Amino acid sequence: MKRRLNGTDYFLILLLLCCAVGSVWRVWDLRSGERATDGEYELLAEWKNVDKRTADCLSVGETLYTASGERFGRVSAVTASPAVLTVLVGGEIYQAQPVESGRLDLFVTVQFEGGKRGGVILHAGSTPLAVGESLRLYSERCELSCKIIFCGEQALP
């Protein structure tokens, strides 16, 4: 029985090693908070047209995570107002805030660890965040689809 390794074997070994290294790296990356951050930042995000009962599932103090399970930040405040409704009739736009609809626009303030490089705020020192950006975040019982309307050292200037 020949015991010589051929090119395919080396390639497969390399592939296996890459898989192992990648998995370990990802787990380590998710669990360690050792990144270039220089303090706490806040963002204000708008979650539009939410049912009141859905809004009740989110509370202040909860931790928010990304879809991959990475910690994003902590909810520090939630304010609500009746959802703004837009109706387009004959090319004209009409807006109203009907209370009876039971739908709300939520304004969620999130505190997160971040850094600032060249005027850009980086979440966890790596992911840039900007006003107008859409975010999908998860609390224990909620899936938030929101848009950043302010991002800085304090959410409300």
Next chain:
Amino acid sequence: MKIKKRKERSLRVTLADVLLILLALLAVLLGGIYLYTRQKGEAEVELLCLLRVPSVERSLLEAHDEMLIPEGSVVRTENGTAELGVVREVRVLPHERAVLRDGEVKWLADEAVRDLEIVVRMRGIPRGSDGIRVKDLRIAAGGQGTFRIGNYLARSAELLSVEVIP
């Protein structure tokens, strides 16, 4: 005349191949054991979820004597492979649309369709940063999805609330 000897390609399995196969099998086995023990060790919780199915045709509801989705119906994923929970209650509500009346935006009921609010009892596993999972599906209020509820395919159903029963 010189006869060229055909070189035979060896398809023999070497020791390295055997080792690689064993290594791959071991990795799969360890992964399986890890997933199995993780699932075994996790405590299940009872959930009450509220699903909203918008714009169900009224004629469809009437054809089934308002029993399109009877209590006790099983809620499954869109392809029907995973069982997610059981229907506990069904509420038929008017579907309201925003319309313009005398320059004002008003809510008016659309008589052609109805909204269904369905209370579903599920058993889920809270997995910290991965949320509450029911058959590996994240169950979170504010999410949308297509579900197979009994014999009805509920498209764009909105998950309105998730309540953990103590």
